[in-house]
Amino acid sequence: MTIGDAAEASGLPVKTIRYYEEIGLIHPGRCANGYREFSSADIHKLTFVARSRSLGFTIEECRTLLSLYEDRSRASADVRSLASGHLDQIDLKIVELQAMRRTLVERCRGDDRPDCPIIDRLAEGREEHTA
Amino acid sequence: MTIGDAAEASGLPVKTIRYYEEIGLIHPGRCANGYREFSSADIHKLTFVARSRSLGFTIEECRTLLSLYEDRSRASADVRSLASGHLDQIDLKIVELQAMRRTLVERCRGDDRPDCPIIDRLAEGREEHTA
DNA sequence: TTACAGGTTCCAGTAACCGGAGGGTCAAGC
DNA sequence: GCTTGACCCTCCGGTTACTGGAACCTGTAA
Numbered sequence: 404m405t406i407g408d409a410a411e412a413s414g415l416p417v418k419t420i421r422y423y424e425e426i427g428l429i430h431p432g433r434c435a436n437g438y439r440e441f442s443s444a445d446i447h448k449l450t451f452v453a454r455s456r457s458l459g460f461t462i463e464e465c466r467t468l469l470s471l472y473e474d475r476s477r478a479s480a481d482v483r484s485l486a487s488g489h490l491d492q493i494d495l496k497i498v499e500l501q502a503m504r505r506t507l508v509e510r511c512r513g514d515d516r517p518d519c520p521i522i523d524r525l526a527e528g529r530e531e532h533t534a
Numbered sequence: 535m536t537i538g539d540a541a542e543a544s545g546l547p548v549k550t551i552r553y554y555e556e557i558g559l560i561h562p563g564r565c566a567n568g569y570r571e572f573s574s575a576d577i578h579k580l581t582f583v584a585r586s587r588s589l590g591f592t593i594e595e596c597r598t599l600l601s602l603y604e605d606r607s608r609a610s611a612d613v614r615s616l617a618s619g620h621l622d623q624i625d626l627k628i629v630e631l632q633a634m635r636r637t638l639v640e641r642c643r644g645d646d647r648p649d650c651p652i653i654d655r656l657a658e659g660r661e662e663h664t665a
Numbered sequence: 666t667t668a669c670a671g672g673t674t675c676c677a678g679t680a681a682c683c684g685g686a687g688g689g690t691c692a693a694g695c
Numbered sequence: 696g697c698t699t700g701a702c703c704c705t706c707c708g709g710t711t712a713c714t715g716g717a718a719c720c721t722g723t724a725a
Contacts, residue, residue, distance in 0.1 A: 407671065417672090418714055426712090436721060438672055451637065454630050459590035462712065471638060486638055493638075497631045499585050504624050506582065507602060507617060538702065548703090549683055557681090567690060569703055593681070 404441040406431075413449035420449060428452060428466060448472070458496060464489070535572040537562075544580035551580060559583060559597060579603070589627060595620070 409431075410417045423429050424439070429448055432440040441449075451472055455465045471486045540562075541548045554560050555570070560579055563571040572580075582603055586596045602617045 405672070416714080419712085421673090422713060436672080438721080451634075454634060456712090457590045458627055458631055458634070459588050468634075468638070490635060490638060493631050493635050496589055497628055497635075500589055500624050500628045500631070503582075503585055503589070503599075504621060504628075507599070507621060507624075536703075547683080550681085552704090553682060567703080569690080587681090 404443075404446065406439050406441065409439075409441040409446055409449060412446045413453050415449055415453045423449070423452065426462065428462070428469065460492075464492075535574075535577065537570050537572065540570075540572040540577055540580060543577045544584050546580055546584045554580070554583065557593065559593070559600065591623075595623075 404412070406417050406420055409415075409420055413420070415423075420429075421439075424431060429445055429452075431445050432442070434440050448469060451469065452465050455468055456462075460468065468489060471489070535543070537548050537551055540546075540551055544551070546554075551560075552570075555562060560576055560583075562576050563573070565571050579600060582600065583596045586599055587593075591599065599620060602620065
């Protein structure tokens with residue numbers, strides 16, 4: 404896969420992917436012509452990072468998240484406690500998003516109109532957005 | 535309230551609050567001595583922005599989210615569709631966090647050890663992190 | 666072989682802060 | 696009344712995580 408394909412697959416801009424290689428987040432191979440060559444593992448990593456970044460994790464956090472993602476042996480207890488900490492962070496973010504959602508919805512509910520699309524949408528699945 | 539109090543109340547660094555004033559996100563008053571004066575409404579806005587930023591919304595998104603938060607009249611349909619779009623974005627983020635959570639947990643489950651703390655924690659509330 | 670999409674590096678700019686210099690303010694203690 | 700120390704102010708430069716552009720190479724298609 405070329406970098407363009409990787410960009411489409413991961414949802415990240417080409418520029419960003421090159422930047423991620425530069426800072427050592429990913430290590431795509433190279434073809435004879437100098438083009439970067441992305442494996443499906445690289446794509447998975449990029450997708451994972453894209454998601455993490457859009458959810459407010461820093462690059463350094465992404466780096467450790469990736470190490471968890473990659474590390475299949477998990478020899479040390481450190482790694483596991485790290486993962487646990489990250490899960491706490493993820494759970495907190497979920498709670499905060501739900502709180503934001505409520506805040507916005509309550510603001511919407513503030514007036515008397517019966518035709519608020521947000522309230523309508525809420526009626527479909529009230530706070531039960533658990534996938 | 536001074537900026538220090540506002541920082542403590544909102545969880546944002548003092549520097550960041552000054553920056554938010556500079557770019558016009560908030561408009562605290564000024565005391566005779568030149569110190570910024572924060573109302574409880576300002577604190578609420580700051581807390582809201584702090585949360586939004588930590589969840590990956592850009593400053594510009596925060597600006598529109600704040601406008602929703604502030605706008606009690608909501609005269610136009612535009613504002614409501616904007617809110618609806620943001621709710622979609624929030625819901626998507628929740629789904630993505632849940633997917634990340636699963637990814638990490640599955641990686642953890644990859645080996646044969648029975649004593650993984652992440653699995654233990656999951657046992658408490660499997661995927662039911664809906665607040 | 667010319668056109669053009671897409672790849673490469675390198676360099677400069679932007680967004681969203683963050684730290685520090687240099688200086689004013691205010692309540693507490695001597 | 697003066698000092699000390701915590702807190703406030705502005706201004707300026709640096710950092711993180713990209714983003715756009717210039718200048719150039721590569722591969723297919725007409």
